[in-house]
Amino acid sequence: MSGTNPFDLSRHLSSEAKARVANPMKAIWKLIQQQPNVVMLANGDPHFSLYPIRKVDFEVASIENQDPVKSWTASRLSARTLLLTSSSSNRSALPLNLGLQYANGAGRPEAQRAAAALTQFYHAPPDHITTLTLGNFDGITKCLRLLGEPGDKFLADEFAFRAVTNAGVPQGIEWISVKMDGCGMIPESLEEILVRWDEGRGKRPHVLYVVPCGQNPTGSTLSLERRRKIYEIAQLYDLVIIEDDPYYFLQYPSDPNDSSLVPSFLSLDTDGRVIRLDSLSKILAPGLRLGWLTSSAAFHEHLIALTDSSTQHPHGFGQVFLAELLSEHGWGLAGFDRWVSSLREEYRRRRDFFLEEFERRIGGSGLVNARAPEAGMFVWIRVNIEKHPRYQNGINAGDGAAARARTNVAQLMQELFMCCLDSGLVIVPASVFALSGDSVWDDSAVPIEDRVYFLRATFAGTEEIMRKGLEILANVLQTFFAE
Ligand SMILES: Cc1ncc(COP(=O)(O)O)c(C=O)c1O
DSSP: OTTSOTTOOGGGOOHHHHHOOOOHHHHHHHHHHHOTTOOOOSOOOOOGGGSSOOOEEEEEEOOOSSSHHHHHHHTTTTSOEEEEEEOSSTTSSSOHHHHTSOOOTTOOHHHHHHHHHHHHHHHOOSSOEEEEESSHHHHHHHHHHHHOOTTOEEEEESBOOHHHHHHHGGGTOEEEEEOEETTEEOHHHHHHHHHTOOGGGSOOOOEEEEOOSSOTTTOOOOOHHHHHHHHHHHHHTTOEEEEEOTTTTOBOOSSTTOOOOOOOHHHHOSSSOEEEEEESTTTTOGGGOOEEEEEOHHHHHHHHHHHHTTTOSOOHHHHHHHHHHTSTTSOHHHHHHHHHHHHHHHHHHHHHHHHHHHHHHTGGGSSEEEOOOSBSSEEEEEEOGGGSTTOOBSOOOOSGGGGGOOBSHHHHHHHHHHHHHHTTOOOEEGGGTBOOOOTTTOOOSSOGGGOOOEEEEEOOSOHHHHHHHHHHHHHHHHHHHHO
8 A cells, every 4th residue: 555664563462462561570581591601599480399290201102104104093002102201301303391391472482492393383473473372263363453443444254263363353343255166265356345435434344364275154166266366366355364273184186196385475575464273273183282373573563572471382292392393303394295295185075075975965965955065174164054944035034133134044044953952963053154244344234134045064074073063964954845
């Protein structure tokens, strides 16, 4: 945009971020890191000799085999393992006495470096810094506070991970929904919102929240072409992109021999306008509550200031685990890559199993259809609700958010959800994810309230779980549509 320096992104900071006063003890902590042999009479840090713990052993899957996830799941108890130990000894990648001590907001340098090495290997960003988080949710909510001002409008997919969008609402952030198709966010729709923006109605949106791979809930993945277009639009209209990418490592290109991963927004970022969030939740374990955020140095400083005065840093065991796992005694980077490649194949098998069962049990009914997701854990099932005997079109649904609805799709889908629940199946209706459009910006002929005819199902479970779930779904659908 004219008159602004694209490389100085401080204009995007919230007043909260600008007003935050640094935690002075953390500033001293930073200095200490450069002088490890100082005598500490400074902090109320318990001395490690009083920690009632001497060492911790992590027994992890061996990555010697070409397909380690397959051998791990096939022979769970007899599968080969690797023992990683952290104690106070120097041989540990992150000695326990340090790992269990306080750290600064970016996390222990040993764990931070391990995460940064992953980002460098997969995304090679030009000039970014890594901050450890307690997972992507933690990272995103911090970004909302970094960038969000009461009355700000942020952009997101029309079917979005509402845990995130709702988190911004008490801050006064209003969400503007961008149209999607089977391939994710439509760049032209994004541009249209920005082109048509009437400044008289408030500040133009300056933040875009996007889940580029295996989007939650639709399972869609943005192609490189769309990513490039969206990035160009972000440059043109000065948007900061929050790239929430927990499913990055779970990509299933249609050619099974193609092992490449779609380049991230971060890897396209020349201006420092992308804040990328990675998580261990979907590739190791969610309870680790560990992820990492990659951003420009300017955003990094403010995010650290927030973390230093709130959550402090992720917990020590998770950081010790990550540092040991990625060290030369553990999997290392090559081993990590083998694990996630193998995990991809496992999830591809599960996805294919789900889709085969789906086709076999319900595909021929004409009541539902689904397309194969190219990443992530979700299948977005289109319910052909128009075939229901009580389906109505051309009605005015009433007051409030539902006022724009012209059909009873939402009501029928809610009934379907309850029928599934009564039969012992939990499957998520699209209304949970629908971002209601603002009629000022969204003059769509078919408002989202009339398009909530989807169900989100996951193929993350075992074959038995999927078989049972789809059997119940098939039976419920037959009864529901036959009433
Ligand atoms: C799109 C998306 N973002 C973030 C999260 C939360 O990730 P984390 O466990 O790293 O906080 C999820 C988890 O379901 C998700 O689907």
